Amino acid sequence: MNAVVAAVGIMLVLSLCRVHVVVALIVGALAGGMMGGLGIQGSLEAFNKGLGGGATVALSYALLGAFAVAIAKSGLAHALADKVLRMVDKQHASGAGLLKWLLISLLLVVAISSQNVLPIHIAFIPLLVPPLLYVLSKLQMDRRLIACVLTFGLITPYMFLPVGFGAIFLNDILVANVTRSGVDVTGLDVTHAMTIPAIGMVVGLLIALISYRKKRVYDLEKIQQVERGEINYNPRTLLVALVAIAAAFMIQLWLDSMIIGALVGFIIFSVSGVVRWREADDLFTEGMKMMAMIGFIMIAAAGFAEVMKATGEVKSLVDSSATLIGHDKSLGALLMLLVGLLVTMGIGSSFSTVPIIAAIFVPLGVQLGFSPMAILSIVGTAGALGDAGSPASDSTLGPTAGLNVDGQHNHIWDSVVPTFLHYNIPLLVFGWIAAMVL
Numbered sequence: 001m002n003a004v005v006a007a008v009g010i011m012l013v014l015s016l017c018r019v020h021v022v023v024a025l026i027v028g029a030l031a032g033g034m035m036g037g038l039g040i041q042g043s044l045e046a047f048n049k050g051l052g053g054g055a056t057v058a059l060s061y062a063l064l065g066a067f068a069v070a071i072a073k074s075g076l077a078h079a080l081a082d083k084v085l086r087m088v089d090k091q092h093a094s095g096a097g098l099l100k101w102l103l104i105s106l107l108l109v110v111a112i113s114s115q116n117v118l119p120i121h122i123a124f125i126p127l128l129v130p131p132l133l134y135v136l137s138k139l140q141m142d143r144r145l146i147a148c149v150l151t152f153g154l155i156t157p158y159m160f161l162p163v164g165f166g167a168i169f170l171n172d173i174l175v176a177n178v179t180r181s182g183v184d185v186t187g188l189d190v191t192h193a194m195t196i197p198a199i200g201m202v203v204g205l206l207i208a209l210i211s212y213r214k215k216r217v218y219d220l221e222k223i224q225q226v227e228r229g230e231i232n233y234n235p236r237t238l239l240v241a242l243v244a245i246a247a248a249f250m251i252q253l254w255l256d257s258m259i260i261g262a263l264v265g266f267i268i269f270s271v272s273g274v275v276r277w278r279e280a281d282d283l284f285t286e287g288m289k290m291m292a293m294i295g296f297i298m299i300a301a302a303g304f305a306e307v308m309k310a311t312g313e314v315k316s317l318v319d320s321s322a323t324l325i326g327h328d329k330s331l332g333a334l335l336m337l338l339v340g341l342l343v344t345m346g347i348g349s350s351f352s353t354v355p356i357i358a359a360i361f362v363p364l365g366v367q368l369g370f371s372p373m374a375i376l377s378i379v380g381t382a383g384a385l386g387d388a389g390s391p392a393s394d395s396t397l398g399p400t401a402g403l404n405v406d407g408q409h410n411h412i413w414d415s416v417v418p419t420f421l422h423y424n425i426p427l428l429v430f431g432w433i434a435a436m437v438l
Helices: 003-016 021-035 039-074 076-090 093-113 121-138 143-160 165-180 195-211 220-227 235-255 258-272 277-290 292-311 313-325 329-347 350-368 372-384 394-403 411-437
Strands: none
Touching: 003 021, 003 292, 003 313, 003 329, 003 411, 021 039, 021 292, 039 121, 039 235, 039 258, 039 277, 039 292, 076 235, 093 121, 093 143, 121 143, 121 220, 121 235, 121 394, 143 165, 143 195, 143 350, 143 372, 143 394, 143 411, 165 350, 165 372, 195 372, 195 411, 235 258, 258 277, 292 329, 313 329, 313 350, 329 350, 329 372, 329 411, 350 372, 372 411, 394 411
């Protein structure tokens, strides 16, 4: 069996069996490495080499956690939640339904904006989502729906709109790698190439709105213990919080560093006195602990990806698919998309997947007679496939970080499985259609 298929399969099966994702990633990486001929020593060396690739993101999450705790201490998040809660208490059943849609729309707009208008990616989730958990739970909204909404907003804009992170994915990564691999796509509209796959994401979101429309009961006492403690806030603390958030975002955009942005925000809280000096150490530690699991998954995922690359089995996986394809274009498009799904689910990042698969998929697409536009669509969709539904993707880890603050949202069964079912399956179908018609 191909080492990449085996490694991803072992990792997914263990994760679905509720083995911790970090353990599943390590076991899957070592098993794949040994099957790929690296041996135990070579597998460990490759895994250790890759760990550094996830360190930056892990530290970013830890500092964002500390920043989020400081914001909670200021009372800004609770002021927002209290205002929404008063609206909930005043509304009748019909009004509560309207409020649910308003909250869903708010989270969707913010998630989409985090990719282009204010390209902060997942940084908004630990700041915005935890304070709203009490309100969401009082409305008995299914958190799986919220996970699907957030994941849609984190993925669809970059794979379709050429601004913000989309400019990087579509122009700097997708177009550049397809051109580098031998197909001139100069003058082609990359947005047009990704329109049909993006429609698949919209279809998935609409299905999720139906799938998780029923009420789901959560333990409000657990949320109160985490998020609803007695917090005193006043206009001054709220103003300091707004200044800290604005400064953190501007620093992040200026230096392209979530680490420095979150650190500056935390320092503003400390200097202003909203966070007392003697409490700063405890708050910082509390915030880092809140995000520790996400950080370790990111680090382990980077090691997993490095082992997969070191085996060289991605190319053999594609070569085997090419043998099965023959000259059948429809089968070829389907197998290329499935390979992209497997590779991205293992690596956890569509941005990292495209350079790996483009060098192999582009010549194969030319051999099968696909147009340059269809090749753009196949490679772009194959890269995006698996971003939703991967245990190691920040598009699923981010929503889990915000929704599981009180321990009532399981990463695999409440984030990974719902997003896989609602996005990867439609994306496979619509990506295949795009390959056939473009």
